Amino acid sequence: MTIRVGVDGSGPSRAAITWAAKRSARDHEALELVHVVDGEWGQLGEDYADDARRGANGLLADALEVARRCAPDAPITTSIRQGSTAWELAVSAEPGDLLVVGTHKTGYLSGRVLGTRSVVVASTATSSVAVIPDTPVTARRGVVVGVAEGTPWEVAVTRGAQEAAHVGNELSLVNAAPGDGGQRLLADAAALAADIHPALVIRRRVSRRRPAEALLDASRSAGLLVLGATRADTARAGYLGSTTHEVLLNLNSPVLIARA
Structure with missing residues (x-):
């Protein structure tokens, strides 16, 4: 690489x-x-x-x-x-x-x-x-991963777990969706992260705010926010998905758009 x-x-x-x-x-x-x-x-x-x-x-x-x-x-x-x-x-x-x-x-x-x-x-x-x-990031800690249905969250969680383990930070999994589906999805995501790095400290959060707002709030003091890319090639160049698009226009920490 x-x-x-x-x-x-x-x-x-x-x-x-x-x-x-x-x-x-x-x-x-x-x-x-x-x-x-x-x-x-x-x-x-x-x-x-x-x-x-x-x-x-x-x-x-x-x-x-x-x-x-x-x-x-x-x-x-x-x-x-x-x-x-x-x-x-x-x-x-x-x-x-x-x-x-x-x-x-x-x-x-x-x-x-x-x-x-x-x-x-x-x-x-x-x-x-x-x-x-263009803002200081040296004092930030923790890795936040957005987890949502319909996105390649497995790629994001895998990359986020690797990043958190590499620097000895905790991993926070965030879902912003109504109903009980968010908790089940976060449980699956936490299990995947634990399989990758069993000693990793993993936290889960379900938010009722709009997804972009929830992610931006959760990553305000984080060292990295990881999101899964919604497309794998250039067939739909210019399309990212509304949440990722809004996060990138209003980010307050480094953001990694993870592709497999």
């Missing part, structure tokens, strides 16, 4: 680089820093294209310095792609990779306007995608 992270010189991009580099060092995985040059620069002439390439090399050099501070011994490479930023980032990752992108911390008031690029990347990529907010 390769961890690939989008680089554009912004604060959220630096947050994503830092998060990805630390994970690269932790998991002994290769790290690739990817910058996408807007394809329209080339249409303006060779001088504009040369300026864009020089700017890209400068951004990647700065990004490499940030990554090296977090992961001095990790194998780190850089690459430049050209075209639509969100699409090129999405297709840069293979299905078994982890693609990491940053996003501005938005909140409900502005979330419908800002942060849409991360949604496009997450909905288009065939790999798992981590979306990292």
Whole structure:
């Protein structure tokens, strides 16, 4: 597996680089820093294209310095792609990779306007995608997993259990659905997590709030929120499901969209 992270010189991009580099060092995985040059620069002439390439090399050099501070011994490479930023980032990752992108911390008031690029990347990529907010995350603890009927919750629970066990955190399973079905589903999810890591501390919560609100509330101080992707390929590019879409536009912690 390769961890690939989008680089554009912004604060959220630096947050994503830092998060990805630390994970690269932790998991002994290769790290690739990817910058996408807007394809329209080339249409303006060779001088504009040369300026864009020089700017890209400068951004990647700065990004490499940030990554090296977090992961001095990790194998780190850089690459430049050209075209639509969100699409090129999405297709840069293979299905078994982890693609990491940053996003501005938005909140409900502005979330419908800002942060849409991360949604496009997450909905288009065939790999798992981590979306990292531009806010401190070092003091956060715990892994939260959304569990709901009609979603690949087994993939999310498996990935969440692995993440929690790896860093010694507890795992919180959250379901937001009326009736008794939520409790039964959470029991199945907890059993799966316990089979994966028997010593894991597992908590279960059923919420009567709207699903996105319940997940955002539960993950407010968490180190990671894990959701199962609702699609496995690009046949329905641009579709994530309303809950995942709303969470990504209003996230308050790192979010991992897990694909098998």
